[in-house]
Amino acid sequence: MDFMILSLIKLGLVLFIFMTALAYIQWIERKVIAHVQLRVGPKRVGPHGLLQPLADVIKLITKEGMVPSHVHPVFYYLAPFVAVFFALIPISFIPFGQANVKIPFTDITTNMELTDLNIGLLLILGLSGMGVYGIALAGWASNNKYSLIGGLRSSAQMISYELPMALALVSPLLMLNTVSLRELVNGQEGFYFNVIPRWTIFLMPAPQIFSFIIFMIAGFAETNRVPFDLPEAENELVAGFHVEYASMKFAAFFMAEYANMVTVCSVATLLFLGGWHPIVVPGIGNWIPALVHIGGGAICLYHGLVQPARKWDNITLPVFGVAFIGAGLLFAIPIVQELLAPVFWFTAKLLILLFVFIWVRATLPRFRYDQLMRFAWLFMFPLALVNLLITGLLVAATTN
């Protein structure tokens, strides 16, 4: 089939899943933080509050779209536009599965991604670098002292952490020698002694554990997440750069933040955690997706039928349980397994990293500003450089 038509179909599918995921990451975040703090979280709208994201969107859209008269109108509108625009583009070239997959019952073969760019990683770095404009513009255009301080802090923070992030990404490139995201993942295939996967964090001669940690810390700072959420430090700046924003314009910044989180976690998965390659050898590994789903379904059934904790649990949880077991049985069919197991592994790693983001938010306090800047310039930057030099030394010494 024509490449263009096929990409449009895939784009529609990916966009639908991505937008739904964005809405539900927020639900998951509220639920997880609530349970960390011994609360229940959203539970009124729909079963277990599952319709909460939809209700929030409807509420925010119908709120008054106020534009205060003291703001700069053009930049005030441009800021959320820029933030969302540059946050959404990266999903169009992030690979999430194997190349040349044959779709069952047809003669179409296609890649599990929208398009395969040979400069994928550079493009992602460029686009994420543009994200700072949204926040800086919002801070300046609002003409509010809190906003200005928030915007300035955020710009300085984001550019400071971009440096260790860029340096941390060079080390895996040294070992795999390409900037194409698909090629990077292909270089991480296989296992040592049939046990340890050859992901970049374990890859010989220079396991990249340090650069993975540096990248994740810088990722937290780039997406303005706790403990680096100084631009919106509530107890000193009210809400930082979006004090003067209301309604859906306000929510646009959060949408951009969650989209950036997904991008950062995807890059970490592709570069350091072996992308869509399984964590255990294929023989047993093929059955893990099915087992995980059936296990989850069994837990849902147990809590729904045997031990319902809340009022509607004996109805809602069995429905989810049956759905999970159904998905698990689907993964047991060889054709589906071949098609979707890589996507399962990629998604699983992505979701675990996203969970870490949420977990950290529920756990850690905020940095002080001078600590934050000193940490970036006097610790992360030299550490990333030293890690790069050691990697270079080891790679040069072992290459024939």
Added chain:
Amino acid sequence: MPTSELEKYFPVLVMAVIAAVMAASLTILSSVLGKRSKSPQKDTPYECGMAPTGDARDRFSIKFYLVAMIFILLDIEAVFLYPWAVVYRQLKWFAFFEMLLFIALVLVGYFYIWKKGALDWAIPERPRKAGPKTGTNLYREAA
């Protein structure tokens, strides 16, 4: 399969158009659908309920400009490392020592910035001046 290198960018282009439409609708939609009401109180900049004093477009710390400048200098270094990393295995030791020299030169600048205090954000604590004699000192002198 895409026929040309340029055709590979077609999904990116479509995604950019969709992202632009989505971002525009997010920013404009509530101005169209939401209700409208104006009041002079609502129109003032939010400063925790106090009457705002002066303009917000005030002067701010030189540190922010400084960080931006240092970032540009060092980020260009990081950009140069990308092509180096891609051809690393072909050049091996030559690439390693060339880049060692380059990084060493950049590091000289980095340490200069560090020693000049451009990376310090906290105001260094001044040594306390000897104040008037406190109670404890008086007691000690008496003893």
